[in-house]
Every structure is written in structure tokens, then in C-alpha cells.
Amino acid sequence: MKKRLFNTFFNELNKTPPYNERSNESEIQLKEQDISTQYEQNLTTFKSIFSYPQNTDIKVREFTIRSLNRRGFIIFISTMVDSKSIQETIVEKLIENQVPSGNISDIISYPMERTAANIGEITEYICGGVTALFIDGDSQCYIFETTEVRGRGIEKTDNEIIVKGAKESFNERVADNIGLLRKKIKNENLIVESKVISKRSRNDVFLVYEKDLVNNELLQKIKERLDSIDSDKILDLSILEQHLEERPRSLFPTILYTERPDRAASYIEEGHIILLMSNSPSCLIMPATFWSLIHSPEDHYLRTPYGNFIRILRFAALFVAVFTSSLYIAITNYHVGMIPPDLLMAIAGTRERVPFPSIIEILMMEMAFELIREAGLRVPSPIGPTIGIVGALILGQAAVQANIISPIVIIVIALSGLSSFIISDISMNFAIRLARFLFILVAGFLGIYGATAFFMAALFYLVSLKSFGVPYFAPMTPHSISSKDLIVRHVPFKERFRPGYLKPKDLVRQRKG
Amino acid sequence: MSQQSGKLGIREYVSIAILMVGMKPTGDLPTALYSMVQGAGWMIPLISAGIFFIPLFLLVKTMMLYQNQNLFSIIQKLLGKYIGSIVCLIIFIISSSIISIDTRTYTNIIRTFYFTTTPNVIIYSILMLVCAYGAKKGIQHIGSAAYLVVYYAVLSLTIALILSFQDSNIQGIFPFWGPGKLEILKSASKNLYIFLDFFLFAMLIPYFQSTKDFRKGTWVAYICVCIQISAAVLVFISLFDTSLSGIGYPFHIEIRYISLGSYLPNVEIFFFVIWIMGAFIRFTAFLYINVQMFCHIFKIKDYEYLIPALATLYLLIGSISETPFDVSLIIKPIITNIVGPSFTLISIILWLTAWLKGEFKHANNKEMV
Numbered sequence: 001m002k003k004r005l006f007n008t009f010f011n012e013l014n015k016t017p018p019y020n021e022r023s024n025e026s027e028i029q030l031k032e033q034d035i036s037t038q039y040e041q042n043l044t045t046f047k048s049i050f051s052y053p054q055n056t057d058i059k060v061r062e063f064t065i066r067s068l069n070r071r072g073f074i075i076f077i078s079t080m081v082d083s084k085s086i087q088e089t090i091v092e093k094l095i096e097n098q099v100p101s102g103n104i105s106d107i108i109s110y111p112m113e114r115t116a117a118n119i120g121e122i123t124e125y126i127c128g129g130v131t132a133l134f135i136d137g138d139s140q141c142y143i144f145e146t147t148e149v150r151g152r153g154i155e156k157t158d159n160e161i162i163v164k165g166a167k168e169s170f171n172e173r174v175a176d177n178i179g180l181l182r183k184k185i186k187n188e189n190l191i192v193e194s195k196v197i198s199k200r201s202r203n204d205v206f207l208v209y210e211k212d213l214v215n216n217e218l219l220q221k222i223k224e225r226l227d228s229i230d231s232d233k234i235l236d237l238s239i240l241e242q243h244l245e246e247r248p249r250s251l252f253p254t255i256l257y258t259e260r261p262d263r264a265a266s267y268i269e270e271g272h273i274i275l276l277m278s279n280s281p282s283c284l285i286m287p288a289t290f291w292s293l294i295h296s297p298e299d300h301y302l303r304t305p306y307g308n309f310i311r312i313l314r315f316a317a318l319f320v321a322v323f324t325s326s327l328y329i330a331i332t333n334y335h336v337g338m339i340p341p342d343l344l345m346a347i348a349g350t351r352e353r354v355p356f357p358s359i360i361e362i363l364m365m366e367m368a369f370e371l372i373r374e375a376g377l378r379v380p381s382p383i384g385p386t387i388g389i390v391g392a393l394i395l396g397q398a399a400v401q402a403n404i405i406s407p408i409v410i411i412v413i414a415l416s417g418l419s420s421f422i423i424s425d426i427s428m429n430f431a432i433r434l435a436r437f438l439f440i441l442v443a444g445f446l447g448i449y450g451a452t453a454f455f456m457a458a459l460f461y462l463v464s465l466k467s468f469g470v471p472y473f474a475p476m477t478p479h480s481i482s483s484k485d486l487i488v489r490h491v492p493f494k495e496r497f498r499p500g501y502l503k504p505k506d507l508v509r510q511r512k513g
Numbered sequence: 514m515s516q517q518s519g520k521l522g523i524r525e526y527v528s529i530a531i532l533m534v535g536m537k538p539t540g541d542l543p544t545a546l547y548s549m550v551q552g553a554g555w556m557i558p559l560i561s562a563g564i565f566f567i568p569l570f571l572l573v574k575t576m577m578l579y580q581n582q583n584l585f586s587i588i589q590k591l592l593g594k595y596i597g598s599i600v601c602l603i604i605f606i607i608s609s610s611i612i613s614i615d616t617r618t619y620t621n622i623i624r625t626f627y628f629t630t631t632p633n634v635i636i637y638s639i640l641m642l643v644c645a646y647g648a649k650k651g652i653q654h655i656g657s658a659a660y661l662v663v664y665y666a667v668l669s670l671t672i673a674l675i676l677s678f679q680d681s682n683i684q685g686i687f688p689f690w691g692p693g694k695l696e697i698l699k700s701a702s703k704n705l706y707i708f709l710d711f712f713l714f715a716m717l718i719p720y721f722q723s724t725k726d727f728r729k730g731t732w733v734a735y736i737c738v739c740i741q742i743s744a745a746v747l748v749f750i751s752l753f754d755t756s757l758s759g760i761g762y763p764f765h766i767e768i769r770y771i772s773l774g775s776y777l778p779n780v781e782i783f784f785f786v787i788w789i790m791g792a793f794i795r796f797t798a799f800l801y802i803n804v805q806m807f808c809h810i811f812k813i814k815d816y817e818y819l820i821p822a823l824a825t826l827y828l829l830i831g832s833i834s835e836t837p838f839d840v841s842l843i844i845k846p847i848i849t850n851i852v853g854p855s856f857t858l859i860s861i862i863l864w865l866t867a868w869l870k871g872e873f874k875h876a877n878n879k880e881m882v
Contacts, residue, residue: 043686097688203602256682276757331782334627334628335627335782337779338779338781340776340777340778446635448627448704449627449628449630449636449639452786452789452793453639453640453642453643453789453793454789456643456793456794457643457646457647459658460643460647460650460655461650461652461795463650463654463657463661464650465649473657473661476524476660477524477525477656477661477663478522478525479524497551
């Protein structure tokens with residue numbers, strides 16, 4: 001109720017400014033029509049739709065088909081097609097064929113022929129890199145899928161680096177990505193469903209799941225969410241991610257974003273749903289829990305003790321990254337008695353000549369660390385290492401010598417900064433880094449009590465988070481059947497269940513025996 | 514999906530129960546017990562649990578008659594509209610005063626031991642703020658948070674108790690029967706309030722996946738908790754011996770006393786963090802139960818808007834008394850002496866009414882059919 005009151009108030013304050021939109025009704029009407037049998041009319045229609053010749057990569061080629069003795073033209077976008085095969089298998093055949101024949105498919109050797117009559121539909125096809133052939137007197141147009149999109153090949157993963165295990169990563173060509181998944185799951189139940197989600201640029205997403213595993217309600221929910229998106233353009237999967245999330249303003253992510261096909265495949269096998277999109281070198285895994293965001297594929301590739309070792313290390317790093325700085329502030333400001341006397345003397349000695357309170361010191365160094373980190377990402381790679389060294393040297397050594405900060409602060413910041421790198425998921429990483437600042441502030445305000453109070457509030461918030469109906473800490477709490485792959489994992493043959501919170505159609509991965 | 518309906522699982526319930534009841538020896542309970550029966554203080558929780566077992570058993574039995582109905586609706590059903598409402602109101606007032614006193618006690622502890630210069634009202638309002646936020650999230654999320662915390666809470670309590678072994682003296686428990694067997698029995702019946710939370714948990718029944726979970730969880734938690742409390746009191750008695758009667762909050766003295774080797778002499782902050790986490794959960798769940806009671810009595814549907822109001826009210830009530838001394842030694846005994854007998858009485862009356870009305874036979878017949 002209160003919210004509504006505020007909203008009306010704000011709506012009064014900022015109204016959307018009036019603007020005159022140019023009506024495109026005539027174009028919409030044109031697109032609803034079918035093509036005519038008149039050659040000239042079709043030619044002018046499509047030339048005007050594609051603004052030929054102003055639009056330079058639109059190619060229209062007119063010719064006479066000898067065997068039919070009729071005029072015809074093809075239209076395509078030269079940057080999206082395989083021009084050589086158009087020349088060899090379509091144009092040359094049409095021009096050179098002498099044998100009288102009424103059937104186009106007999107003349108042209110290019111496979112995958114289809115016909116269409118609706119102008120709007122044909123326009124969409126052409127935009128997708130298809131070649132359209134119009135023949136004088138025909139009420140249908142012939143469609144050839146000559147699409148050839150340029151992009152890079154399959155490369156190594158850049159962001160989720162592991163030592164043991166597959167190295168290939170998704171790229172911008174969605175056909176390659178689907179192929180990478182199919183290569184790993186050779187099963188006819190693997191469904192790749194496509195869906196157009198935006199109106200203007202007509203971006204399509206691909207839902208990938210296993211038909212005999214996935215929970216239908218979950219699938220339906222995700223499809224509904226996709227359908228409810230009302231946007232002109234969604235160019236990238238990472239933007240789609242924000243459209244899909246239940247709480248887009250939340251600090252914590254609820255969708256897993258990965259560039260590793262092996263990871264995606266293992267989630268599909270558990271009954272999750274994957275979203276792929278052309279032009280995005282990654283995939284979205286839904287639903288995601290806190291555990292899936294913390295885990296790394298390498299936990300499973302390594303032998304059980306080693307995998308558990310790095311996993312425990314990662315959990316320790318998580319706590320170190322979030323709490324070290326705030327703990328330092330809390331202890332030095334409020335609970336000095338905790339530090340052993342010798343160490344306390346040492347800290348006090350080094351802090352003696354520093355004019356700032358310790359919270360300012362910590363905030364300064366945290367900011368500096370974030371600056372180095374961000375700058376290190378953006379600088380051109382040849383000077384990257386130099387910046388790192390300069391940053392570390394100048395900000396560390398010189399700041400201490402200049403009495404701006406005390407040496408122990410550098411240790412604290414280095415520890416928490418280093419630990420924050422261990423969380424490989426980029427969204428979780430940001431969440432942790434931002435949470436750290438909040439903890440620093442509350443610890444500065446009320447010491448360990450403030451930090452704990454804030455932590456409890458955060459815990460209440462986190463357990464109430466849901467990703468497509470799945471609680472954030474499932475299956476630990478609320479409990480459901482799973483292979484208990486949470487903080488530590490079992491040996492692979494003991495992991496007998498798919499996660500129960502997904503309600504997969506087939507819960508048991510392998511029977512006992 | 515059925516998980517979305519947000520039901521309280523048995524693990525979550527047991528965690529809440531352990532945190533709500535099992536953390537009581539970290540307050541002023543051991544001191545109160547010691548001043549009553551000296552060395553036999555550790556027996557009191559066990560004997561009280563034995564005595565309270567009867568009303569609790571009857572209560573659970575009565576509750577099992579009606580599926581998915583909370584305590585208040587059953588009270589109103591069995592005792593009639595008017596008497597039922599009055600009984601509900603009495604329970605609500607008692608539990609409200611307990612939450613006010615207990616939150617104040619915890620605020621006092623934090624102020625006395627850790628934040629001596631911070632004003633009471635700030636510590637208190639932060640405590641209530643976090644509890645109100647948690648309570649607003651609903652019982653299933655309180656349960657989840659409790660489950661995430663409970664292992665560390667019990668572990669840290671255990672470690673704290675174990676670390677004090679080297680300086681404790683088990684002979685502190687002698688004379689074994691303290692002031693006498695009859696005296697122990699009397700004090701045990703006075704201390705039934707230790708387990709009163711179990712009585713209040715019956716308010717949560719509609720949130721369980723099934724009423725059977727409530728029965729099972731109650732007994733599991735009941736056993737865990739009475740062992741935990743008794744063990745904690747035993748350790749405090751053997752560590753402090755006679756001086757225990759003069760120590761307000763023995764757990765906090767104890768964690769100041771212990772050390773991890775010679776290099777880390779003061780480790781109280783570690784234990785404080787986990788203790789306060791348990792305390793937050795405890796009061797969040799308590800606040801939630803109270804809000805549910807209030808909603809039931811006054812027929813309010815949207816409980817979320819009520820939480821901040823009630824939290825503020827408890828804060829104000831809790832702030833009335835001037836000193837910690839007033840709270841622990843004057844007001845608290847009055848409440849605790851009322852609570853045990855009255856709740857026992859209510860449970861027995863409920864069961865008797867159900868029995869006289871023939872509800873049990875009725876239920877049996879239903880099962881037969």
C-alpha cells in the first residue's frame with residue numbers, strides 16, 4: 001500500500017516526456033501481404049524494404065533463366081552468406097542450364113530448398129543470411145539456406161581456468177555451442193528448442209535440456225519468463241540473464257553463467273535447463289544454488305581428496321575474503337584484548353605514525369586494490385604485468401614508507417584480495433567483494449557485534465533467495481535428496497542421486513549394486 | 514513446486530529448538546540454579562525435563578488429534594470461544610514478557626562484557642531490528658538460517674566447555690544432593706520454564722510438512738536440549754564451584770577465562786560471535802511465534818506489518834527496568850514462577866477436556882473406519 005502511494009507520487013514527478021513517433025503502419029501492412037506474381041513489383045518491393053542500393057551489402061542480381069525463358073532475381077546479404085556457393089550452385093546453374101524443365105529443384109544443386117510467400121517472412125529469412133530467388137510469374141519465392149556467419153573458432157577457456165579436464169569453451173557461434181553439447185551428451189532426449197525473444201533485432205535463444213529428466217513445471221516457468229520479456233533487443237546472454245532474474249537488484253546472483261561446455265553438460269545431466277544464444281560465448285544454467293556458484297568443475301575432475309582439499313580451501317577463502325578486513329577493524333578498534341600482547345605492541349608501533357583511523361586505512365587500501373584489479377583488466381596486455389608490479393610496489397611499499405598506512409594493513413588487504421580471486425564465478429566474485437565493503441562499514445560502526453548482526457541479517461536474506469523456485473541453500477536447507485555434493489563431495493560412484501530440489505523425472509542416477 | 518510452499522522441515526525445527534532452549538545455559542540460568550540448590554544444579558534440568566515430560570506428552574497427544582491446527586485454535590476449540598480467548602491472551606502476555614526480559618538480559622550481557630561504552634538502547638535496537646527482519650522472512654527461512662548456524666553453535670559451546678576442563682574440579686558437584694532431595698524436587702518444579710518454548714512451538718504446527726514431524730522433532734530436540742543444558746551447568750559448577758552464585762553470566766566469564774594455548778590468551782570473541790548468532794535466531798523465532806499468537810487472537814491476516822510494531826513494543830517493555838540487577842533478580846523470578854505451573858495446567862486441562870469430550874475415542878473410531 002505504502003509502495004503504491006510512493007509510486008503515484010513519483011509518477012506525478014517524472015512523467016514520460018511526450019514524443020512524436022513516426023508511424024510505420026504502412027511497412028507493417030506491407031509485410032503482412034504475400035508477394036505478387038509480377039516480377040517488377042517484387043523487385044521494387046524488396047529493393048525498398050532493404051533500402052537498396054543505399055544498403056551496401058544487400059546484393060540483388062537479375063538474370064534470365066534460360067531453360068524457363070523467364071526473368072528472375074536473387075537477393076541476399078553478402079556479409080552473411082557463402083557467396084561462392086551461391087555463385088556456383090545457384091546462379092551458374094540457372095543461367096547455364098539449357099534443358100527445358102519446369103522444376104527449379106531440378107536445376108539448382110544447392111540443397112535445403114524451401115518456398116515462402118509472405119513478404120514479412122521472406123524479409124526475416126533474408127536478414128538471417130538466406131538467399132531468396134524470385135521468378136517472374138511464380139507466386140512463391142525460393143529460399144536457400146546459404147547462411148555463413150563469421151566468427152572465431154573453438155578456443156581455450158579464458159575465465160574459468162582449470163588444470164585437469166577439458167579445455168574447450170563456448171564461442172560466439174551458437175551452432176558450434178550446440179555441437180559441443182551434443183558431442184558430450186549423445187542422447188536423442190537432448191532437446192534444443194529455439195525461441196525468438198526480442199521484437200526488433202529478433203534475437204533467438206536456445207533452450208537445451210533432457211526431455212526425460214527435466215521437470216516440466218520448471219521448464220514451463222522458464223518458458224513463461226522468456227515469453228514475458230518485452231524488449232526491442234537483447235543482444236547478449238548476460239543481458240538476458242538480468243531480464244530473467246527474479247531479483248535483478250540483489251547483490252547475489254541466482255543464475256549460473258559459464259563458458260565451459262563440460263560444465264553445462266554436467267548440469268544438463270542433472271536435470272537443469274541451459275540457455276544458449278547466438279553471439280554469446282557462454283551459457284546460462286538455471287536454476288542455480290549457492291553451492292553451484294561456489295563450486296568449480298575441477299572439484300570433480302580431481303581425485304576425491306584433492307578435490308575436497310581445494311573445495312575446503314575455497315570455502316575458507318570465501319570467509320577470509322569477506323571477513324578479514326572487517327575483523328581487523330573490529331579487533332583493533334573494539335576488542336584489542338584479543339590480540340596477543342607482543343603482536344599488539346608491534347601493530348601499535350607501526351600504527352604510531354599513521355595519522356588515519358584504521359577504517360580509513362582499510363578503505364583506502366581496499367579501493368586501491370580494486371583499482372589495481374580493474375586497471376589490470378583494462379590495460380592492453382603488453383603493459384599489464386608492468387601495471388601490476390607498479391601498483392603493488394608503489395601502493396604497498398611507498399604508502400608504508402610515507403606513513404599513510406601501516407604494514408599490517410597490506411597483509412590484511414593482500415590476504416582478502418587474494419582470497420577473493422579463488423571464487424571463479426564472476427557474479428559471486430562481485431557479490432563477495434561488495435559484501436566485504438559493507439562488512440567493513442558495519443564493523444567500523446559497531447565492531448564484532450555490528451558485523452555479526454549484519455551477517456545474520458544477510459543470512460536471513462540469503463536463505464530467502466530463490467532461483468526459479470529453488471531455495472538458495474538447497475539441498476542443505478531445506479533438505480531434499482541429493483548426492484550431498486555441498487561442502488565436501490563423495491567419491492563419484494557414491495553420488496547416486498540427481499538433486500531432488502529440481503524434481504527431475506528420474507531421480508536416481510545409478511542404482512545400488 | 515511443493516517446496517515453494519515453504520514448510521518447516523524436521524531438521525530446521527530441531528535446530529530452532531536447540532538454539533532456543535539449548536542456549537539458555539549461556540545466560541543467567543546456571544547462576545539461578547546454583548543459588549537454589551548449589552552443587553546439585555546440574556540435576557535440575559534433567560528432573561525438570563522429567564516433570565515437564567508429562568504435560569508436554571499430553572499436549573503433543575492432544576495436538577496430534579487435530580492435523581495442521583495451531584495451539585491457539587485448539588485451545589479455542591476445546592475451551593470455547595471466551596475462556597479459550599482469555600487463556601490465549603494469558604499465554605501471549607506471559608510469552609511477551611519473557612521475550613522482553615530475555616532480550617533485555619542478552620543486551621545486558623553484550624553491554625557488560627563486550628561493549629561497555631555503547632548505550633544500551635543501540636545494542637538493544639540492533640538486536641530487535643535484526644530479529645524483526647528475520648521474523649518478516651517467515652518461519653521456514655528462520656529454520657534454514659537456524660540449521661546453517663546450529664552446528665557451529667553447538668560445536669563452539671562444546672569446545673568452550675571442553676577447554677575449561679583443565680581448570681575445573683569435578684568435586685564441585687558435592688554434596689551430591691545439595692540442600693536435600695525434596696528441595697531439589699521443589700526447585701525442579703519451579704524451573705519448568707526452561708522448557709516452556711516447547712509448549713510455544715505448538716503454535717508452529719500449521720507450518721510443518723506433517724504433524725508427525727512436530728512430534729518426532731519435539732522429542733529429538735527435547736532429549737538433546739536437556740542433556741546439553743545439564744552438561745553445561747555441570748561444567749560451570751565444576752569450574753566455578755561456590756563462586757558461581759556470585760557470577761551473573763557464567764558462560765561469558767568462562768569464555769574470558771579459557772585460552773587456546775599460551776599464544777592466544779583471549780578467544781572470547783570467537784565464542785561471542787557464534788553465541789550472538791544463536792541469540793539472534795532464538796529471538797527471531799520467539800518474536801515470530803509471538804506475532805503468530807497476536808495475529809491469532811486478534812484475527813489479523815497480514816502478520817508482516819505487525820512485526821516491527823511488536824518488536825518495538827518489546828524493546829520498550831524491555832527497557833523499562835533500570836539495571837540488569839532488576840531484570841535478573843527481581844522481575845525474572847516472578848515470571849518464571851508463574852510460567853511453569855500455568856503452562857503445565859493448561860496442557861493438562863486441554864488434554865482432560867479433549868478426553869472428556871471423547872475426542873480421542875472419536876479419533877480412534879475414525880482410524881478404524
